[in-house]
Amino acid sequence: MDLFRIKNFDITNRLFVGTGKYASYEVMQKALDASGCQVVTVAVRRERLMDAQGKSLLDFLDLSRYVILPNTAGCFTAEDAIRVALLGRDLLEKNGNKGAGWVKLEVLGDKKTLLPDPIGTIEATRELVKEGFTVLAYSSDDPRTAVRIKEAGAASVMPAGSPIGSGMGILNPNNIALCLELLKENDPTYPVIVDAGVGTASDVTIAMELGADGVLLNTGIAHAKDAIKMAAAMKHGLEAGRLSYQSGRIPKKRYATASSPFEGVISYIPGE
Amino acid sequence: MNITVNGQPREVVEGTTLRALVEQSKLTPEKVAIELNRRLAKSDKYDLPLKDGDEIEIVTFVGGG
Numbered sequence: 437m438d439l440f441r442i443k444n445f446d447i448t449n450r451l452f453v454g455t456g457k458y459a460s461y462e463v464m465q466k467a468l469d470a471s472g473c474q475v476v477t478v479a480v481r482r483e484r485l486m487d488a489q490g491k492s493l494l495d496f497l498d499l500s501r502y503v504i505l506p507n508t509a510g511c512f513t514a515e516d517a518i519r520v521a522l523l524g525r526d527l528l529e530k531n532g533n534k535g536a537g538w539v540k541l542e543v544l545g546d547k548k549t550l551l552p553d554p555i556g557t558i559e560a561t562r563e564l565v566k567e568g569f570t571v572l573a574y575s576s577d578d579p580r581t582a583v584r585i586k587e588a589g590a591a592s593v594m595p596a597g598s599p600i601g602s603g604m605g606i607l608n609p610n611n612i613a614l615c616l617e618l619l620k621e622n623d624p625t626y627p628v629i630v631d632a633g634v635g636t637a638s639d640v641t642i643a644m645e646l647g648a649d650g651v652l653l654n655t656g657i658a659h660a661k662d663a664i665k666m667a668a669a670m671k672h673g674l675e676a677g678r679l680s681y682q683s684g685r686i687p688k689k690r691y692a693t694a695s696s697p698f699e700g701v702i703s704y705i706p707g708e
Numbered sequence: 709m710n711i712t713v714n715g716q717p718r719e720v721v722e723g724t725t726l727r728a729l730v731e732q733s734k735l736t737p738e739k740v741a742i743e744l745n746r747r748l749a750k751s752d753k754y755d756l757p758l759k760d761g762d763e764i765e766i767v768t769f770v771g772g773g
Contacts, residue, residue, distance in 0.1 A: 454773025464771065479772025482714045482765065483740055485733040492739050493769045509772050522748040523741040523767050530738045530751070600773070632773075654773025 442627045443570040443591040449474040454654025461496040470667035477505045480524045504535035514560035538570035550600040554581045558588045565589035579614040594631035601655040603635030606642045616647045637673030644677025709760035727754040
């Protein structure tokens with residue numbers, strides 16, 4: 437099994453899948469199953485007090501199977517992100533899930549782009565590390581920002597391929613490659629997870645080919661016409677990309693290199 | 709006395725606890741997390757009487773990425 441670690445967490449599957457925006461909880465369950473994921477993300481929100489429907493996400497997640505990764509989505513300040521992280525940890529402690537030790541930190545800049553605020557992210561990372569959290573920090577794909585977040589104590593940096601939910605895939609593969617290079621310099625096992633923007637399976641493959649340790653996605657599966665089939669596609673895309681990375685791809689060249697030998701051809705060759 | 713729960717003002721009887729608030733809404737204490745005046749309130753605080761003006765957030769997990 438191809439494992440990696442994020443601080444004290446053993447990761448058995450490199451695809452992290454979100455639980456938002458599925459047509460129903462039943463579709464979500466089947467999609468999570470088809471994706472092969474071990475880690476699933478959730479959000480923390482106000483409980484509906486007046487019209488509680490008695491249906492809780494927790495009733496639809498097998499807490500003995502999945503490690504829950506609570507996020508701080510919707511937070512625009514370090515202070516709010518810390519509050520939400522503490523609430524998520526308390527809920528997971530009560531339910532005996534291993535995810536009680538970690539958080540997917542998002543400190544966002546504005547509602548339109550949902551791009552991460554680097555200063556708020558660094559502030560919140562420092563505080564959450566003091567509170568004992570294993571911090572997985574959502575970042576832009578700017579390599580220097582990623583390094584600063586690592587230096588603030590993040591157990592993993594999660595650079596965005598493109599804006600959350602945009603489906604634009606990996607817009608700047610060179611930046612992701614630079615993030616990987618700088619974050620893993622003299623620290624090759626430092627985990628880097630490409631987060632956000634995945635639209636289809638090939639986006640996952642590209643991230644993994646670049647050398648990412650994993651990919652986190654949600655909308656690409658949840659809003660596909662057939663979410664369950666797309667979840668399977670993402671799983672295969674991840675495996676393909678990981679195997680390609682491990683195999684060591686050929687360098688790109690300007691001109692052709694024949695696969696069949698020219699020696700012994702019976703044909704006319706132009707220019708010869 | 710008057711308190712605020714999830715952003716909504718509410719009048720409750722003296723001595724109301726967090727546990728009572730949760731149960732009044734037909735929720736299970738294990739499936740929610742609670743903030744009292746912007747600080748996490750762990751389960752050991754659920755049976756203490758609330759005070760006038762307290763601000764409470766009762767949250768749970770929803771789908772998210």
